Amino acid sequence: xxxxxxxxxxxxxxxxxxxxxxxxxxxxxxxxxxxxxxxxxxxxxxxxxxxxxxxxxxxxxxxxxxxxxxxxxxxxxxxxxxxxxxxxxxxxxxxxxxxxxxxxxxxxxxxxxxxxxxxxxxxxxxxxxxxxxxxxxxxxxxxxxxxxxxxxxxxxxxxxxxxxxxxxxxxxxxxxxxxxxxxxxxxxxxxxxxxxxxxxxxxxxxxxxxxxxxxxxxxxxxxxxxxxxxxxxxxxxxxxxxxxxxxxxxxxxxxxxxxxxxxxxxxxxxxxxxxxxxxxxxxxxxxxxxxxxxxxxxxxx
Numbered sequence: 001x002x003x004x005x006x007x008x009x010x011x012x013x014x015x016x017x018x019x020x021x022x023x024x025x026x027x028x029x030x031x032x033x034x035x036x037x038x039x040x041x042x043x044x045x046x047x048x049x050x051x052x053x054x055x056x057x058x059x060x061x062x063x064x065x066x067x068x069x070x071x072x073x074x075x076x077x078x079x080x081x082x083x084x085x086x087x088x089x090x091x092x093x094x095x096x097x098x099x100x101x102x103x104x105x106x107x108x109x110x111x112x113x114x115x116x117x118x119x120x121x122x123x124x125x126x127x128x129x130x131x132x133x134x135x136x137x138x139x140x141x142x143x144x145x146x147x148x149x150x151x152x153x154x155x156x157x158x159x160x161x162x163x164x165x166x167x168x169x170x171x172x173x174x175x176x177x178x179x180x181x182x183x184x185x186x187x188x189x190x191x192x193x194x195x196x197x198x199x200x201x202x203x204x205x206x207x208x209x210x211x212x213x214x215x216x217x218x219x220x221x222x223x224x225x226x227x228x229x230x231x232x233x234x235x236x237x238x239x240x241x242x243x244x245x246x247x248x249x250x251x252x253x254x255x256x257x258x259x260x261x262x263x264x265x266x267x268x269x270x271x272x273x274x275x276x277x278x279x280x281x282x283x284x285x286x287x288x289x290x291x292x293x294x295x296x297x298x299x300x301x
Contacts, residue, residue, distance in 0.1 A: 022104030054284040056102035199229030
């Protein structure tokens with residue numbers, strides 16, 4: 001993902017995007033108030049998403065940044081912009097809001113930081129010389145005073161392995177243990193206890209569907225859990241695991257369908273192609289497109 005960092009010399013609040021899911025996961029993109037940003041796969045996009053994500057259009061969305069919020073507008077006629085799993089045409093995003101473009105999930109954060117007026121200017125040579133001279137003088141003073149390489153023993157501040165072992169464990173934090181109104185985050189996003197509980201509900205629902213063999217529904221539920229609470233480690237782990245299982249199932253059904261079709265067992269081939277269509281999450285993949293085309297051809301016989 002190509003990030004173009006926006007510099008703000010006007011003293012206005014600065015927004016940034018945090019990539020929670022996708023190829024650029026963990027990256028932060030600074031946005032400048034009063035500017036517009038294009039999101040998509042095209043080279044002219046300010047926020048360019050990897051070309052391998054075929055669920056993203058060349059010019060997918062536009063962000064308009066003000067000093068209070070960000071307005072996102074879907075520019076694509078074929079691929080949606082999703083907010084909490086629902087497609088939107090135009091929506092206002094405030095601090096802690098989230099949106100999805102293809103496989104990439106973005107979170108909005110208002111940093112409130114400003115860049116200094118002389119940002120980007122070089123330090124004058126005279127100032128560099130004075131700093132260097134000051135460093136030399138300080139070094140000489142330290143040499144004259146001398147330093148003791150062995151720090152004195154102080155039982156009050158020395159932390160040994162045994163004392164570390166005696167420290168109490170850190171308290172666990174989960175949606176059920178968070179008091180109402182409190183927030184918790186490890187990615188820089190504050191998530192409300194209500195959203196954490198919703199995420200936990202989606203996670204448990206996902207486990208139910210997985211245990212009953214409905215992997216596709218399980219993946220959808222765990223994806224919802226991560227949307228509500230991006231730091232839900234269990235949902236992330238099971239989502240990735242189930243998604244890989246689902247991809248393998250789709251691959252197997254596709255291979256079986258091709259084999260049946262080759263030997264003119266069209267009824268069996270149609271059954272397998274139908275499963276490929278139903279289970280495929282990537283509706284732009286070659287497997288999905290070929291399976292749908294073959295299925296329509298068999299049904300038209």
